[in-house]
Amino acid sequence: MVVMRDPDRKRIIKESLQLLQLYHNVRNLVQYVLNDLPSERAVLSMDEYSSWFGEELILEWFLLCDMYTKPFIKRAVVADNMERLNNNIPHGTSVPDVVSIIDEMVIDVWTKLTWEEQFYTHAALLDAVRTCVMDYVQAVYDKLVTEDFYGAKKNLGINEKLCVAMSDTYAVFEHLYTTKNKIKGILRVAESKYGFTIMDPMASIGNQMQIEISAIYLIILDEIKKIFQKFIKRVLRGTLDIFMSSSTIIAEACAYIEKVLEILYLNLKAESFYIVLRHIWILTISSVKRGLGYYKELKQKIELKLKIQDKTLLQKAYLCV
Numbered sequence: 059m060v061v062m063r064d065p066d067r068k069r070i071i072k073e074s075l076q077l078l079q080l081y082h083n084v085r086n087l088v089q090y091v092l093n094d095l096p097s098e099r100a101v102l103s104m105d106e107y108s109s110w111f112g113e114e115l116i117l118e119w120f121l122l123c124d125m126y127t128k129p130f131i132k133r134a135v136v137a138d139n140m141e142r143l144n145n146n147i148p149h150g151t152s153v154p155d156v157v158s159i160i161d162e163m164v165i166d167v168w169t170k171l172t173w174e175e176q177f178y179t180h181a182a183l184l185d186a187v188r189t190c191v192m193d194y195v196q197a198v199y200d201k202l203v204t205e206d207f208y209g210a211k212k213n214l215g216i217n218e219k220l221c222v223a224m225s226d227t228y229a230v231f232e233h234l235y236t237t238k239n240k241i242k243g244i245l246r247v248a249e250s251k252y253g254f255t256i257m258d259p260m261a262s263i264g265n266q267m268q269i270e271i272s273a274i275y276l277i278i279l280d281e282i283k284k285i286f287q288k289f290i291k292r293v294l295r296g297t298l299d300i301f302m303s304s305s306t307i308i309a310e311a312c313a314y315i316e317k318v319l320e321i322l323y324l325n326l327k328a329e330s331f332y333i334v335l336r337h338i339w340i341l342t343i344s345s346v347k348r349g350l351g352y353y354k355e356l357k358q359k360i361e362l363k364l365k366i367q368d369k370t371l372l373q374k375a376y377l378c379v
Contacts, residue, residue: 077115116167117179123186127159128193135197138226140207140219148225148327156194157233160187164237169244176244183241188263191234195227195270202277215281216318221325224278227271228330234264275334282318283341289314290345315342 119126131152138152168176168183207219289311315338322334 116171116175117182119167120163120179120182120186123163123189127186127190130159131156131190131193132197135194135201138201140222140226142218142222142225142325148222148325149229150222150226152194152198153226153229153233156190156230159190160233160237163187163190164240169240173244180241180245184263187234187237188266191230191263191267192270194230195267195274198223198227199270199274199277202274208281213285214314214317214321215285216278216321218321218325220278221322224275224330224334225326227274228327231264231267231271234267238264275337279334279337279341282338283345286311286314286342287345 134152134155138150140150142148142150163183163186168179171179202220202223207223208215208217289307292307319335319338322338323331326334
């Protein structure tokens with residue numbers, strides 16, 4: 059590959075990116091004309107994309123994907139204020155930007171190649187897609203860690219903005235699945251025509267993305283868990299203190315979980331909600347289980363304290379005799 063071996067690699071990279079920018083400008087111009095002049099649609103076609111630039115240059119673009127897309131993705135996430143696009147779309151503004159990058163590589167570039175070029179460049183394409191989606195998930199994760207999304211609702215541990223952050227990553231994951239089917243459909247030609255066996259082209263990317271998305275979900279769920287555990291500890295203290303009403307605290311704990319589930323249900327897609335619902339159930343049970351251990355420990359401490367008090371009173375009584 060010339061771009062990887064040439065000693066003057068910086069110059070080659072610059073030229074490649076300039077040609078890529080030229081393609082974007084031409085594509086935007088064509089799209090602009092198509093929108094305004096539908097009668098010219100048959101004349102202005104980009105279907106012969108590979109004859110314009112060729113396999114080597116396209117492969118270079120895939121290899122340079124991280125340089126080209128990383129700043130764009132970072133800006134998209136920074137600009138995303140974590141508010142849903144509308145009542146029907148639960149994710150934020152960064153999702154369409156990332157989806158456009160993936161579609162640009164897969165639909166606008168790769169699908170326009172000849173089949174032979176598609177076969178030889180699909181590995182580089184998958185690496186480019188992997189770079190794009192992983193950079194996006196990491197950018198969302200970093201934003202959650204560094205910025206305060208709780209505001210006045212810190213006591214809830216969840217709000218609409220956090221739901222949008224979860225919806226953002228899940229929406230990109232869903233689009234990745236759609237993209238996988240498009241790539242797999244094209245590569246099936248290899249199985250029927252040439253006898254090659256093509257594995258799931260994006261299985262590893264999907265698995266890796268699930269792991270990274272789980273890290274984002276866990277940040278949010280851990281906050282809910284901490285708050286619920288405080289309720290459990292208050293309930294257990296109430297069973298040991300005649301001046302506290304444990305039944306009232308139990309009602310507050312149940313109301314808290316109901317409120318959390320309501321926010322999640324209203325702001326997540328059904329598929330994403332049921333994933334989170336399972337984890338809410340697990341953290342609730344684990345918190346109660348942990349609370350019982352805390353209750354046992356607390357009871358032992360109280361019993362020990364009472365024994366010490368009894369011993370002290372006995373010593374005082376003995377000294378008074």
